[in-house]
Amino acid sequence: MSRSRRKSPIIGVTTAQSEAQCKAQAERKVRRLVRQTLGEALHGDALPQKRWALVNPWDGPKDGKHWVADPVAKWMRK
Known part of the structure; x- marks a missing residue:
């Protein structure tokens, strides 16, 4: 290199140096919400489409x- x-x-x-930790935390929140939503047997429309729907990207380290x-x-x- x-x-x-x-x-x-x-x-x-x-x-x-990196936003990896912030992005991983956001993905954990999305996965948790998806699991909870599917557990309640709601329609697929209620699922979040992107991680930034739950987490503000401007709060990250960069x-x-x-x-x-x-x-x-x-x-x-x-």
């Missing part, structure tokens, strides 16, 4: 991304 570079200068606005006009070479490495 020493030659791996970003193709576009879009950088995350964060100090967090705040999004922005475009850097003049990126430093260090930022373009993966």
Whole structure:
């Protein structure tokens, strides 16, 4: 991966390395709700379609991304 570079200068606005823990927590909430809903024998219409229907993505550790006009070479490495 020493030659791996970003193709576009879009950088995350964060100090967090990953959102994996936040996403896993959201999926657990969705799976739990699905199990409870199916246990109550409701229609499939009541099932949540996406994890972000229950969890606000803006509460996660990353705040999004922005475009850097003049990126430093260090930022373009993966």
